[in-house]
Amino acid sequence: MTTTKTAVSIEDSLFQKAVSLANEMKVSRSRLFSMALEAFILERENRRLHKGINAAYAEEPGPDERQYQDRMKEYHRGMVEGEWRSNKEISTG
DSSP, X not given: OOOOOOOOOOOHHHHHHHHHHHHHHTOOHHHHHHHHHHHHHHHHHHHHHHHHHHHHHHSOOOHHHHHHHHXXXXXXXXXXXXXXXXXXXXXXX
């Protein structure tokens, strides 16, 4: 893996906290900053994905999808209907 050196400016108090945390975790400051940036980027990507999923499901299903859902409900009902009867007969003896 190739690395790139960079210089960033952060508040002294944040830097001191980072130094303490890096020592506690027994990792270098560079590794700590890399881990934090990776976590931040992943969180942003997850939020973007979640927003996209919510937008996709916010729309009402079209006629074709609604018809498919209705067929699947009937299919599922037919599959479990016999199980309900069998379980009821078993429990009532």
